[in-house]
Amino acid sequence: MKGYSLINSGSGALLILLFLGTAAQGLHARQIETVLTPPSPAAGEAATLQVKINGASSAKPAGVPRVEGLEIDFSGTRRGFEFINGKTWSGVILQYTLVPSRPGSFTVPPLDIVVDGENVRTRELRFTAAGAGAKPGTKPRAGRGDFVPLVELSAGRVYQGQPVLARYYLLHRGAELTGRPVFKNIPETGGFVTRQVEERIEETVVRRPEGDYYRVHVATFAALPTREGEYRVGGGAVEFQVADSFIFGFPRNVALAFGTEPVRVLPLPPAPPADYRGDVGDFTIHGEFPPGPVKVYEEKKLTLTVKGRGNIFTINEPAVESTDGLRVLVEKNGETIGAGRDTPEGEARYIVTLIPEKPGTLAVKAAAFCFFNPWSGKYERVSTGPFSLEVKEGTALPVGEQGGAPEDPDRTRRRKILALLLSLTGAFVLAGGTVLWERRRYRLVKKHDVPRTPPPPPEPPRTKADYRRELLIALKRGDMPRFYRTAEKALNQMADAVKDGPLASRQGEVSALKNRLQRVKYGGGELGAEDADALYNELLALLNEYHSMP
Template identity: 30%
Template structure:
C-alpha cells in the first residue's frame, strides 16, 4: 500500500512539472507573439484637391535598432517629402517600451484614385507590412495664386545665397513709386522648403517704415509655392503703408530667427536614441531694405475746395427725419465711403445754410481691410435747427479728392437736399378755451400772524435752500471748463489722442473678449496695444523695432518691468501669427491686457505732469 502511494506521488510530481513547463512554454509563445513588432500607417485625410498636402504617419513599435526607415512607395500622382520622425517612450508596470513615428508630406499633383502601400519595414531578416491606404484626389486646386492685386511676386533668390539651404526671408512692395498718401502694400515673407523642419520661430522684427502711416492688413497667411521644382511653405504678413511726406523714403530691413534641428556628427547616446539629436540651432534671416519714391500731388486740375483727400470715394447724405418743426433740432449725416487712407478724409464742402442754425456734432471713422486694401467710411454729422417754416432746399454737398488709380482729381456730390419745416406746436397757455374751471378767488388776501406760525424745528426760515442758488453757478463753471477743455484738445490733436487712448483701447479689448482663441484675435490684440502706444507716445509704434520700442517706453517714464511685460505680450502675438505659438492662452492674454494698459496709463500720466488731460 505504501509502495503504491509513493508511486502515485511520483506520478503527481511528474504531471505538475510537465504542466509548469508547458505553461512556461505557452507563456513564452504568447509573450513572443505579443512582443512582435507592429507597424501602423494612417493619413490625416483620404480625399483632397489637386495641390493639397496629405500628412502620412507611420508608427513603428517593438522594432530593433537595426530596423531601417519605412519603405514608402511613391504613387504616380504624388510628390512625397520626409518631414522627420519622433520617438515616444513609456514605462508601464516596470517595463520600458518605445515607439517611433515617421511623418511624410504627400503633395497631390493629378486627380484620380490611388493606393498607397503596402508600406514595409525590414528587421532581423523579416519584412513587416502595413495595410494599404486608399486616396482620392479631385480636380480643382486650392493653392493660392502667388500673384496679388497691384503687383507680381518676384522669383526668390537661389537658396545658395541664403543663410540656410531651403530657408530664407524677403520683403516685397507692390509699387516703388507712389503719390503722397497713396496706399503701398508691404509684405514680409518667410520661405521654408518642404523638407526643412523648424523647432521655433522667434525675434521677429518688422521692417521699419519711417515716413509712412502703417496699417496691419490682418493675420498671417499660409500657402505653398513651387520654386525651381521645389515645394515651399510660405508665411506672409502684410501691411498697408501711406506715405506722409514727399521724396525718397526707405523701408528698412526686417529680421527673424528660425531654430532648426541640430544635426550632430557624433553617434551614440542621445543622438542615436532620438535619431536627430536633442538640440536646435538658430538661423538668423534678414531682408534687404527697399526705397519708395513719393511724388507730390499734381497742381494741374486741382479743385478750389480740395483739402488733401487721396483715394476713391463716393458721398451721400440724409436727414434723420423727412420733416421737422420750426425750432426743433434735426440731424444731417454725411457719409463718405471708399478705398484709401480713410482716417485722413477731409471735411466736405458745406453749402450755405439759409433758414437754418448749424451746430457741428463731430465725426466717426470705420475701417475694414479687404483684398489687401484699406477701405471704410467716415461720417460727418451736423445738427440743424430750422428758423423758418416751409420747404428748405440745400445745395449738393461736395467732396474733392485725388484718385491715384486715374491720376486725376475728382469731385463726388450728394445731389440736392430738401426738408419740410412745419410750424412750431402752439402753446396751450392762453388758448382761449370757452370752458373755465374756477379754482379759487381772484384776490389773495394778506395773511397776518405769520411769525407766530413759524415752527422753530425748521432751523429758522428757508434752512439750506439757499444752496439751490449755487446750481446755476456750478453749471456755468462746468460749461466753461468743458469749453476750455474742448478748445485745448482741438488745438492739440496729439493731446486729444492721449485723452481718449485708454478708453478706446479698453472698448476694443471688451469686444475682443467675445471671440475665441484665434490668430486673428492675437493680431487684433497687438493692434490695440500698438494703437494705444502710438496715441500716447505720438509716434508710429508699428514702425519701431521691439528693442527701440522698449527703450522709448523707458525713456517716456515707464518702468523697466512694465516695459518688459509689454514686449512679452507683443512677442507672444508675433509667435502666434507665425504659427508657432499656442492659441490656448489668447483669452488670458486679452484679460491681462486691461490691467497692463491701466498701469501704463498711470505711469505715463505721472511722467507727463503739467499736460492737461
C-alpha cells in the first residue's frame, strides 16, 4: 500500500507539472489571425493578406516565402485598434500583397515573423483564384496592388516647339486618401522643357476592362519639345498616405511611379518668314490706343494683348518698329496660362511706350506677330491696324533739348542772373520771417507766463555707512576704479566740511589724501594691496571723526 501510494503521488505530481507547463505555454501563446481580402481573388488581381498579432508592441517579417504562380510582397507594418460588438482588439498588423498569376488553388506556407523579439509562425493559408475576368469589378494588379498610376498625353505627334499636355491621374477603388499626392520626383524628359500648368479636374468614375475606378487628378504638366525625334514623355513618382481600414489605425505611406508614353516630334517646315522668331501656336493680337494728343517727349502708352493656344510660356514680344521722330519701347506686363483641351491656352500682355521727338502727326506702324500654326501646318502673321499720333508743341523737356534752334547765350546769362536774384530774395524773406516768428512766439510765451520745467532735485549726500560699504566692497573685489571713485567722492564731501568748523585742523590731511589719490588715478600709477589698505584705514579714521556726516 505504501509503495502504491508513492507511485500514485509521483504520477499526480507529474500530471500537475504537465498541466502547469501547458497553462504557462497557453499564457505566452500569441493570438495570430490571418485575413485575406478578397478571399478568392481573380488571376492577376492583387489581394491583401493581413496578419494580426493581438497584444504585440512590435512585429516584423523574418522572411517571405516563394510560391509558384503566386507573387508575395511585404507591404508594411502598422498598429491597429478595433472595437466591434463590445469587444476590443489592439496589436500589430503585418500586411502582404498577394497576386496570383493563374487561376487555381494556392497554399501559402506559414509565415515566419518576429514578435517582440520572439520568433513565431502563422498558420498555413489556402485559397482559390478565379479566372481572369470571372469576377466583374475586381482590382487589377498595379503599383502596390491598391492603386493604378495613369499618365494621359494630349497628343502623340507634335511639331518642335508645340507643347504636349501630360495629365497625371491616380485610379483607386474607394481608398481614403488623407491628403493630395505629392511629387517625390518631378517628371523630366530629355529634349523637353517641363512646366506645370494650373488645372482643376473633378474626381470622376471611369470604366476600364477590369472594372470601375475613381479617377483623381494629381497634376498637369506641359512638355515643350526643343528638338525633333522620338521620345517618351511622362515619368515621375508621387507619395501619399491612405487611411487604415481599422478603427484608430495609423495611415500607411504609398509611393507610386508613373509610366511614360511615346511622342514623336516633327521638324518645322523649311523657309520660315524673315520675321519668324520661333513661336508655335495659334494666336490673335489686340491693341488699345487711348485717344488724345501728346506733347513733344511726352510718353503715350499702348496696350497689346496676344491671346491664343500653344507655347505661351516662351512667347516673344510683338514687333513694333520705331519711325522717324518716334521712339518705341516694348515691355511685358504679365501673362495668364491655363490648360485647354489639348494644349495650353492663355494670353500675354505688353505695354508699348511711344515717345515723340517732334511735333506733327506721326504714323505708328502696326504691331505684328509671326508664328507657326501646327494645326494648319503653315507660318502665319497677325497684326494690329496702324495708328496715328498727334503731337503738339510743348515743354516736356527743358528749352534747348526739344530739337529746335539753339538758345541765345545772352538770354541764357540773363536767365541765370534772374534765377540767382530770386534765390537771394527768397533767402532774405525766409530769414526775416523766421526772426518775426521768434519774436512773436517770445511775446506769446511771456504773455501767458508759461512756467519752465524745474531742474531735477540734487542728489542727496551719501552717509558714512554708504562710503564705508562701497569702499570695503571695492577693496575686497579688487575693483580699484570703483575704489578710486568712491574715495574721491568722500574726500570731496569732507573737504567742503573741514574749511570751517571743528575739523579745520584736518584740512591739510584731507588735501594730502586727495593728492595721493589723484596721482594714482590720473597719473597712471597703481596702488598695491598694502597701500590700498592703508588708504582705506586713513579714510575710515577721517570718516569716523566727521560727525556732521550722518
